[in-house]
Amino acid sequence: MNTAPPSLVERKKFDNNQARQLTTDIWWVGYVDDNNGQSNNPYLLVDNGEGVLINPGSGADEQYRRVKNKVASIIDPSKINHIVVGHPDPARCAALPLFEKETARDVRIYAPSAAIEDVACYGCKTPVIGLDGGDSIILKSGRTIDFYATPNLPLAGSGLLHDQQTSTIFAGNIFGCPGEEWNLFASAGAWESLTSCINEGWGSKKAVLHALNKIERLSPERICPQRGPIIEDMIDKYIEAARRLSTE
Numbered sequence: 001m002n003t004a005p006p007s008l009v010e011r012k013k014f015d016n017n018q019a020r021q022l023t024t025d026i027w028w029v030g031y032v033d034d035n036n037g038q039s040n041n042p043y044l045l046v047d048n049g050e051g052v053l054i055n056p057g058s059g060a061d062e063q064y065r066r067v068k069n070k071v072a073s074i075i076d077p078s079k080i081n082h083i084v085v086g087h088p089d090p091a092r093c094a095a096l097p098l099f100e101k102e103t104a105r106d107v108r109i110y111a112p113s114a115a116i117e118d119v120a121c122y123g124c125k126t127p128v129i130g131l132d133g134g135d136s137i138i139l140k141s142g143r144t145i146d147f148y149a150t151p152n153l154p155l156a157g158s159g160l161l162h163d164q165q166t167s168t169i170f171a172g173n174i175f176g177c178p179g180e181e182w183n184l185f186a187s188a189g190a191w192e193s194l195t196s197c198i199n200e201g202w203g204s205k206k207a208v209l210h211a212l213n214k215i216e217r218l219s220p221e222r223i224c225p226q227r228g229p230i231i232e233d234m235i236d237k238y239i240e241a242a243r244r245l246s247t248e
């Protein structure tokens with residue numbers, strides 16, 4: 001699928017029942033939980049017909065069905081060759097064995113090396129490939145998705161992914177802060193809301209600064225967190241605000 005990304009006005013509109021295109025080949029395939037108003041944000045990258053599913057989400061029937069339907073609206077799930085998780089919690093990983101049955105026979109499943117034992121508990125038959133800082137997932141086209149470990153944010157087995165081609169960071173817990181009225185994209189000045197959730201999903205101050213330094217060096221065009229809105233504007237303001245915050 002090589003259609004042009006939608007206009008800014010179109011992208012700002014939100015429909016919880018449809019996948020949303022972020023770049024030419026990256027989609028948000030998540031959902032907003034009707035019970036708590038928070039989002040769970042799996043992402044799908046498609047490169048020349050090769051699919052990469054990032055943090056596939058919950059295994060709860062309705063939530064899994066939502067993600068699966070959105071994925072299927074973009075690509076046949078049997079063409080997903082890679083599934084990547086950046087953290088072992090159920091909100092990201094519980095759907096792993098469900099998607100494993102739908103994807104390519106030779107699908108590869110990746111997780112931070114420190115989280116492999118935890119991720120294996122979800123029951124996938126495919127051996128989980130460990131990712132350490134500096135490792136990369138290289139697609140058939142040569143496109144590279146790099147892994148950066150973010151230990152103790154909040155667990156040892158945590159990390160973020162960076163798609164070099166689009167300068168997109170899949171950031172997991174980092175900046176995953178839903179506002180009072182959730183939208184798919186962060187509104188102007190939304191970095192101020194960091195203060196309301198900084199202690200909920202982030203680790204120590206040292207761990208936060210370690211992750212922020214990595215993000216700053218990568219100079220991303222967008223940050224795609226595991227929950228909360230996607231950040232595309234004034235990323236430097238978010239980094240600056242996060243540096244000033246204290247954590248427990």
